Amino acid sequence: MGDLDLGDAQAEIVEQARDALFVRAHRHMEYRDEHGSANVFIEVQVQPPHLIVVGAGHIAVPLAQIGVINDFEVTVLDDRPQYAHVARFPTADRVIAGDFRTELRKLRADGKLDHHTYIVLVTRGHQYDVDCLVEVLDDPLAYIGMIGSQRRVRAVFDLLEREQGIPAAKFDRVYAPIGIDIGARTPAEIAVCIMAEIINVMRNGPARPLSQQIREERQARRERVRTERSFSRPN
Structure with a gap:
């Protein structure tokens, strides 16, 4: 995992989360830099229409x-x-x-x-x-x-x-x-x-x-x- 700072990726993560909610689908993202890597999972749990x-x-x-x-x-x-x-x-x-x-x-x-x-x-x-x-x-x-x-x-x-x-x-x-x-x-x-x-x-x-x-x-x-x-x- 290392010491990866996700600060720069926060805006993208929020945008991906919004899109996941809209399409009602889970998302998996991976981030890497010279300090390490991180996996971000977005699990969508929404009330069905x-x-x-x-x-x-x-x-x-x-x-x-x-x-x-x-x-x-x-x-x-x-x-x-x-x-x-x-x-x-x-x-x-x-x-x-x-x-x-x-x-x-x-x-x-x-x-x-x-x-x-x-x-x-x-x-x-x-x-x-x-x-x-x-x-x-x-x-x-x-x-x-x-x-x-x-x-x-x-x-x-x-x-x-x-x-x-x-x-x-x-x-x-x-x-x-x-x-x-x-x-x-x-x-x-x-x-x-x-x-x-x-x-x-x-x-x-x-x-x-x-x-x-x-x-x-x-x-x-x-x-x-x-x-x-x-x-x-x-x-």
Whole structure:
């Protein structure tokens, strides 16, 4: 080992550690100089990303499978026991049958609605999706995605803003319509486009989500309102 001074290598070690965390992989580095040598091991121990699929219908089945393949901890939640059971989701880490909002609150109490969590709202009815969206909107989640057409998503956001007083900017973090546009049609294809978006968010990728058009429209509308208000103020 000798008397090697790693002071000059500290910046590189820190940078390598950050990169190892990003790619979730261990690193081994060796340093040598005239005084000796040193081996530096970086062992990455990170909490796996957590995918919560709210709704156990036809999209949820392939989505849960793809989540497991991509090393996510997978939770499936539905209020119908005939759908939310282990036989239907054998690879999921947990399958919960119960009232949507009640079970989401339990997950929150257990620390499961945090910045490692990616939540997908694909229930059997749009009102259930909206109720669950309101429930989790203030949680520090890594991702919130909700299924629905552009027309319906616009209507939902406007309704929640108008009737429940939810600030418009809060909806900027919601990926709705959910997914990346790959022309998906079947449940399995839709599951792929959803997981592609989740990975894109997790890796800070360049793909444009389906929700971006609505997000930009709403941001532009807020800017117009601010501009109009500034001009309408008395001097």
